[in-house]
Amino acid sequence: MARKTTRDIQKIYASGRAISMVTCYDFTFARLVEMAEIDTILIGDSLGNVIQGHDTTLPVEVDDIIYHTRAVARGNSSALIIADMPFMSYQASDEVGLMNAGRLMKEGGAQAVKVEGGERVAPMVKRMVDAGIPVVGHLGLTPQSVHAFGGFHVQAREEDAAEQLLQDALALQAAGAFMVVLEMVPADLAQRVTESLSIPTIGIGAGAKTSGQVLVIYDLLGLNTSFKPRFLKHFAELESVCVNALKAYKDEVEANSYPADEHSF
């Protein structure tokens, strides 16, 4: 199967079928994502949390995203691959943003990049799109601004902020973004934004009326039971599956019952 393109995503959106997205960071999980026929992969800067163990996404470097994007691209040949632009890879100037987006495409092998922000980043988004780089926007709880928000809370609950978010989404669309992630916003606002746009929205904590959904792969697989935001559903409980397997291995090693003859040469 050929790799999905931004046009394929547009076609899925036009057909009315919801778009599936997961984050993914390595070859082994990228293979599983291909077997599950997920439409699109985000190499999220959430790797700062789930791969690197930081409290926020702020320490993540462009080189980290490139390294993980390369590994994912080798394991999955069917999903559209989107690389997240990390904190300070595009905030200081549009030129720096363009160069870093180019690196994610050239060195990482991404087909698209994602940036946090609305009207403020729209001129840069336009320049990226003009340069042939497909761009995804990200509004609502934009985790690179966690210290400005003062925590990971639902955004745009007040009418003024909701109106601003809608304007931000329209600005991203006008700049040429092909998709917009809506994170931790009230479901009725996400629906209003989705109905106001002609490009798909992808929700996380944004209700059921977006054009698709995204979750962090380890979260949805139940690999990290200490993270329990309201929006998260565990589609498996792999933390206990993995710990039980590791305990069984340890027990057999200590009992000298593994390896058995069948595992020996």
Ligand SMILES: Nc1nc(=O)c2c([nH]1)NC[C@@H]1CN(c3ccc(C(=O)N[C@@H](CCC(=O)O)C(=O)O)cc3)CN21
């Ligand atoms: N593993 C992981 N999964 C994610 O979804 C994720 C990351 N890491 N890192 C980057 C951001 C940070 N995200 C977060 C972090 C915390 C909450 C959270 O604590 N939510 C609570 C509080 C809601 C409130 O106070 O308004 C919730 O119940 O949803 C939500 C999203 C989403 N992203």
Ligand SMILES: CC(C)C(=O)C(=O)O
């Ligand atoms: C949760 C998604 C949208 C993200 O930006 C990430 O994983 O970094």
Ligand SMILES: [Mg+2]
């Ligand atoms: Mg991110």
